[in-house]
Amino acid sequence: MTTATPTADTTDVPAYCLGLAQAARAAGLAMATVPGSVRDDALRYTADALVAATETLKAANAKDLEAGRANGLASAMLDRLELNDDRIANMADAVRQIADQPDPVGRILEGRVLSNGIRLEKVRVPLGTVLIIFESRPNVTCDAAALCLKSGNAAILRGGKEALHSNAAIAACVKQGLDKAGVPADAVQLVGTTDRSAVGELLKLDELIDVCIPRGGESLIRAVVEQSRIPVIKHYTGNxxxxxxxxxxxxxxxxxxxxxxxxxxxxxxxxxxxxxxxxxxxxxxxxxxxxxxxxxxxxxxxxxxxxxxxxxxxxxxxxxxxxxxxxxxxxxxxxxxxxxxxxxxxxxxxxxxxxxxxxxxxxxxxxxxxxxxxxxxxxxxxxxxxxxxYGLGAEIGISTDKLHSRGPMGAEDLTTYKWVARGDGQVRG
Amino acid sequence: MTTATPTADTTDVPAYCLGLAQAARAAGLAMATVPGSVRDDALRYTADALVAATETLKAANAKDLEAGRANGLASAMLDRLELNDDRIANMADAVRQIADQPDPVGRILEGRVLSNGIRLEKVRVPLGTVLIIFESRPNVTCDAAALCLKSGNAAILRGGKEALHSNAAIAACVKQGLDKAGVPADAVQLVGTTDRSAVGELLKLDELIDVCIPRGGESLIRAVVEQSRIPVIKHYTGNxxxxxxxxxxxxxxxxxxxxxxxxxxxxxxxxxxxxxxxxxxxxxxxxxxxxxxxxxxxxxxxxxxxxxxxxxxxxxxxxxxxxxxxxxxxxxxxxxxxxxxxxxxxxxxxxxxxxxxxxxxxxxxxxxxxxxxxxxxxxxxxxxxxxxxYGLGAEIGISTDKLHSRGPMGAEDLTTYKWVARGDGQVRG
Missing domain, CATH: 3.40.309.10 (Aldehyde Dehydrogenase; Chain A, domain 2)
Known part of the structure; x- marks a missing residue:
């Protein structure tokens, strides 16, 4: 996982975002041939790395909590932000549970032999590149990365600035997991700048990013919808x-x-x-x-x-x-x-x-x-x-949209399908 | 089918579009309880009406062809615009074939009994209101209306101004079919103004319209994507x-x-x-x-x-x-x-x-x-x-998007699903 490679210059925000998205697109294409067992290995190694890094994670989190208190964050927000031994263990367990789920990629949704002999299949494949924009809870960094990996996607994660140090420390654990399993490092990238214009820049890149999932309050989601050229799956709070x-x-x-x-x-x-x-x-x-x-x-x-x-x-x-x-x-x-x-x-x-x-x-x-x-x-x-x-495993949210996914969304909802037609010389008359 | 009710004032375009979309939303909600057999009846009556109105359709089409020649339309465009006996018969046959397809609504996609005894089902339901924006071919009016009806949706159809009279004559046949079967008349509405701002107005109404499908050249589709707050399923030409x-x-x-x-x-x-x-x-x-x-x-x-x-x-x-x-x-x-x-x-x-x-x-x-x-x-x-x-029946287009639908889209692609949980008093602990 690359947060910001030593050479990445974050001062030119448009160029930085374009580079990030190009790397994600390339990694997403490469992920299409990474077997499910290797993606699951990356998840299990990530869980191990999170547990091993408990003290490091708490130390990074302490910096965020301190900054939060100095900035007058409400106590409910500080509570959401906090990482302790239990929460870190739960985060790792959640990643292991995602690894244990069946692979959503490769499932044949339907298929038949056409009268001309062509064998037609509709097969689940990863979406490609998923952009997730979220607010303060640092465990979302981990859940979102895990669900994207499980479903064979590259992920671009943009967390809240309140959780800056915590997110970077979690990202380092994911990077260890990816490296150890041999999954492309750019498959999970954390946006390495807190510049607010980065979101707008990323939302323009509809040729490189396949879907955006904003997780947070209604104002965040509305702002994303207004700006985005990328399809957005919305998770408004429920009435x-x-x-x-x-x-x-x-x-x-x-x-x-x-x-x-x-x-x-x-x-x-x-x-x-x-x-x-x-x-x-x-x-x-x-x-x-x-x-x-x-x-x-x-x-x-x-x-x-x-x-x-x-x-x-x-x-x-x-x-x-x-x-x-x-x-x-x-x-x-x-x-x-x-x-x-x-x-x-x-x-x-x-x-x-x-x-x-x-x-x-x-x-x-x-x-x-x-x-x-x-x-x-x-x-x-x-x-x-x-x-x-519902038995879907970990969820990325509950869609209040009707297109693509409705209601609770799990790893399978981060996939699409392709039609595969296998013939032996058929031409159309 | 209402093209423009006698009282509908099309001079105030925003108010006209809002009224149209509100009527469509109400009809779409009502359609949720109209049985598939009644929707199929409406399609078969529409087919009969098209054949019976052959001379009326040709006379209306002649006006469009004359205007097209006067405006210097290219011969390929004039050819697309033309309705003759064969094309009208084919249009009616296509509607009958759609009626003969199985109902995409009500299919149970998955289901299980949860450990707490709740019976959970994921069931196909109509999307609600579908906006279709298209160019010159008048048969698209008929195909689009038929596929939306088949899938239990209300449709708002915005055709090209070149086919104005042809589309209105086809719409009148659909109206006969709906009326005879007892389906809400507002379930299919043709936009009754050629004012170009109508498209922009409709694309703002994301609370009333569930999806927009533009059919036409890349410039039409790009313009729709730029303006729309409604999810768009894109059908770019293929390379x-x-x-x-x-x-x-x-x-x-x-x-x-x-x-x-x-x-x-x-x-x-x-x-x-x-x-x-x-x-x-x-x-x-x-x-x-x-x-x-x-x-x-x-x-x-x-x-x-x-x-x-x-x-x-x-x-x-x-x-x-x-x-x-x-x-x-x-x-x-x-x-x-x-x-x-x-x-x-x-x-x-x-x-x-x-x-x-x-x-x-x-x-x-x-x-x-x-x-x-x-x-x-x-x-x-x-x-x-x-x-x-592929054996999907008539298609509304071939999606080059990855979300919701990919590749050839039939009536089933105009549906979503809902989760239905049936219990006997379960509460969450």
Whole structure:
């Protein structure tokens, strides 16, 4: 892994970025013939190197933490930034788990013999060069490098400046892994300048970079989309819903609403709005769910009909329907019908994860078909939309896009396919 | 199908485009619950309507042809624009064939029961709203509408102004088909203004339109990519290669090179450059293939080594390696090795279709793995990269992108998937 080769001049940012991307493109093409077992070796050697370098990583991380404190970083940010013995061991374990997954490259997606005798196959191949832009967590450097390597891609990683020293130390471990396994060193490159214009320069290089995956807040992602000529896979934070149908089981509704809202609030698959069928006013479910949430310390922002059942709530405003609180706050609304619930979600939702709680089979089917979202949950918590939970292995994020990949993305989502047609002299008549 | 409802005001282009896209988004959401059999009915009724309207279509087309002649359109363009009895019958047949294909919607791509009992499925669903921007051929209006309907999408179609009357007459037939089958009328909309700013306005509406597919020349596609906030699937014209390896069968090499270059020159999968292994100089194959091409009337643009065998060729310039002639011209180059052939293709090619002719198994495998292209051909003509040839049915184009779809795109490529998780009360611990 090259962070900045001794001769690389980072002062001319456009030239530096072009050189980086050209090296990545060349490495990506070379990776197409590196066997999966060699890529996995590189991952295992990287994991070993991370563990062996624990003290070095902590020392580098201490510099970032010190700078962060001096710059007044919030304590939540400092917590994300911190590397300790456990986190380093977990990072190495995550890399080993990725190595243990089956190779996504080479899988034949379909195939047939055409009537003219040509044998046609559609085969998974690496995308080529993947640009990942992320914020403060240093473990993303390691996860992203590992998933790109697993899928046979070259990676260009642009981390946050808060994690500068930590990222460089992690990159050095990846470099050891690549070198020991004999994988091209340029297959993983960390952008060696914190100059902000580097991102814009890289996003112009659509001939050299195949896809950009920004990981971070909505403003980061929007800025990337605005500037990029490269296809972007977007991972916006989720505005997830639970719709409690007229026939929902009461105990299940309480359990799932509590879990979806409070089990972990700062994550994209936490629920932000609960919709109730109007029958849930008369059958007491609005009150029951609302009081359970209040008892857990959740602030309720309620429409008029749900407020009449829950006087301790605040009136919801229009902006609450679009809000991603990532906090102990939930919006509540009573709707006339399942179709109105779907219309609400399709209008205000972020196409991430939306659930229905019902005992009515036809209602569950209609909801599953009608709601325009990456993950539809029936009678289970929105918190399950996750690559590990789905059995996809480590994830690079949860796509809220519809093209290429939707929902949790694993190593396979960093591949494309090629059509291979094998003949014995066929010409077209 | 609504071209411009009587009340639609096309003078305020931004408002008109917003209204069109909002109607399409609503129709697209409604389409999610329209069964495949009803969508197929709409297609068959459309085919009937096209045949019944043959005289009306020809009369509308005559106006476009007259305007085209008055505006000095080239004869090739006028030919593309023309609708006659045969072409109308073919257009209707193509729609019926699309109706006869299996439904791409609802197919389960994978699924499993998680250890917590949740049943997880990854299911094909329509993309939603598809914007197709195209140039003069009026049959594209019909094909594009049919493929979008087949895949359960709403379509916004923006045709070339040369085909204004023809497109409106075709749109009227699609409207009859939708109405008779009971499919939402806004599911297919033709942009009812020729104002050039309409494209730019539509390309801003990333909240309402899911994907844009431009079909036409490179300048059209580049302009769309520059302006769009919507994901674009690009179909650049192809710069396709045949690489003749040292061990290629001589007769096969002559047949395939002739077919790949001359069977039809104006199409994206015609070959533009032939590369020869250096042994093909000594074994006479450069001369044999070159002379066969000359005898067919093909102009040769040759590098120094191939020119020494073919004195009737012109010297190739650097720009010839990137040229997409779409004409009876071919570039010839002798390379030192298979790896040099691959390097040439990966540098100058357009990632469309590239072939190797060889009897050496290891060489064929290395080429298949190393060449960065959508379609790799072994011992057959580049002309086979085509949705119909591959058995995908009608195609919306051949993607030179790597994300979402690569190579020939059929109705299935106009779908995405959603994850559906069915539980019985699971919460995350």
């Amino acid at each position: 997830c819903h639970v719709y409690v149908d007229a026939t929902a089981d009461h105990d299940m509704a309480v359990d799932i609403c509590l879990n979806a809202k409070t089990q972990r609030t700062g994550v994209c698959n936490a629920t932000e709005t609960i919709l109730f069928h109007q029958d849930c006013v008369a059958n007491g479910l609005v009150r029951k769910v609302g009081e359970a949430l209040l008892a857990k310390g959740v602030e309720l922002r309620a429409d008029t009909r749900s407020m009449s059942e829950l006087p301790d709530s605040r009136p919801a405003e229009e902006s609450d329907w679009s809000a991603e609180y990532l906090d102990m706050i939930v919006a509540l609304r009573v709707v006339d019908s399942l179709d109105d619930a779907v219309a609400h979600i399709n209008r205000y939702g972020s196409k991430h994860t939306d659930a229905i709680l019902t005992t009515d089979l036809a209602a569950s089917n209609r909801f599953v078909q009608s709601v325009d979202t990456a993950n539809v949950m029936v009678n289970c918590s929105t918190r399950f939309s996750d690559g590990q939970q | 396709c290669h045949v690489y003749v390896d040292a061990t290629a069968d001589h007769d096969m090499a002559v047949d395939i090179c002739l077919n790949a270059k001359t069977q039809r020159t104006g199409v994206c999968n015609a070959t533009e450059t032939i590369l020869f292994h250096q042994d093909c100089v000594a074994n006479g194959l450069v001369r044999k293939v070159g002379e066969a091409l000359l005898a067919k009337g093909v102009e040769l643009r040759a590098d120094t080594r191939s020119m020494s065998e073919l004195p009737d060729s012109r010297p190739a310039e650097e720009s010839d390696w990137s040229a997409e002639y779409l004409d009876m011209i071919v570039a010839l180059r002798v390379v030192d090795s298979l790896d040099d052939a691959v390097a040439h293709i990966n540098r100058y090619g357009s990632k469309h279709t590239d072939a190797i002719l060889t009897t050496d198994l290891a060489a064929s495998n290395r080429f298949v793995q190393s060449v960065d292209t959508a379609n790799v051909m072994v011992n057959c003509s580049t002309r086979f990269s085509d949705g119909q040839q």
